[in-house]
Amino acid sequence: MRKTAVALSLLALAGFAGCGDDDEDTTSNAPAETTTSQTGAAPAPEAAPGEVIMKGIRFQPAEITVKVGDTVTWKNEDPVDHNAVDEDGGQFKSELFGEGKTYEFKTTKAGVINYVCTVHPGMTGKITVTE
Ligand SMILES: [Cu+2]
Structure with missing residues (x-):
């Protein structure tokens, strides 16, 4: 039953209430990765075209x-x-x-x-x- 305990603690860390004790913790990691994708903005030109x-x-x-x-x-x-x-x-x-x-x-x-x-x-x- 240790496996279940680990899975539950991972779910808790990810902010999930933990209704299920299956191996769904792999999908619960996904939201945390979306925060680092919006870097490198284009430099603003002095005068726009036109x-x-x-x-x-x-x-x-x-x-x-x-x-x-x-x-x-x-x-x-x-x-x-x-x-x-x-x-x-x-x-x-x-x-x-x-x-x-x-x-x-x-x-x-x-x-x-x-x-x-x-x-x-x-x-x-x-x-x-x-x-
Ligand atoms: Cu003039």
Whole structure:
């Protein structure tokens, strides 16, 4: 009967009430192993793909490449208002928006889009949209 006593003590250690005295202690070990599997998180990128920071009266990065269906997000980190206006095909035209605000544009077709901030001459950017 020692075998039964050992099995019961293992069940007790695993937190089971111990209704059965069969050899089920092997399955009761399983829950304890699931805690160590979630290590090694991916490093966070500074700017996500499709994200453009407006800073220093510039679009950063000034040129990005995204896929059709991706969303481009502009984020203003300047203390002055900016906008983003497509100067070729009129696919997007944001309002002026201030620090901490964002504007999003979802691409719908492949091509090159040149855009500007209309209140800051020379503040230009380019989006290459690929299939
Ligand atoms: Cu601007």
